[in-house]
Amino acid sequence: MKLEQQLLGHLSKLEPIHLELINESSSHGGYYPGKESHFKVIIVSDVFKGIRAVKRHQLVYTHVQHLLMAGGGSIHALALHTYSLEEWDGHVPTSPECAHAPKVQ
Incomplete structure (x- = not known):
């Protein structure tokens, strides 16, 4: 299974209202087609209400470490x-x- 699908599966455990996963690997050195090494996650969830950013990130990491x-x-x-x-x-x-x-020429 691709990493992208695995990430989405684990992040869905946080009961997102909105979840966006962007593979940014092509913007980084050593890229080749199909590489999955750099991702951006935008996640909106009620589980984050009243929790500071560091604790939110730690909560995400528990699911994807x-x-x-x-x-x-x-x-x-x-x-x-x-x-x-x-x-x-x-x-x-x-x-x-x-x-x-x-670098794009």
Whole structure:
């Protein structure tokens, strides 16, 4: 099963109202077609209500740690944007440029 589907499956345990997973691997060095190493997650869930950002991220990590390189998996980077329903304004944050991204000529 692709990492993207595995991530979505584990993140769905947080009962998201909105869940968006963007594979940003092509924007980073060493990219090849099909690579799954860098992801951006936008997740809106009532479980985040009243919880600070660090605790939200820790909660997400409990569900996906085994997919991250530090946990023995293949995901190098996971950008988390976590919101309660009251905080969500529909905006998807932009990602910074990678210094080692393949240069388009």
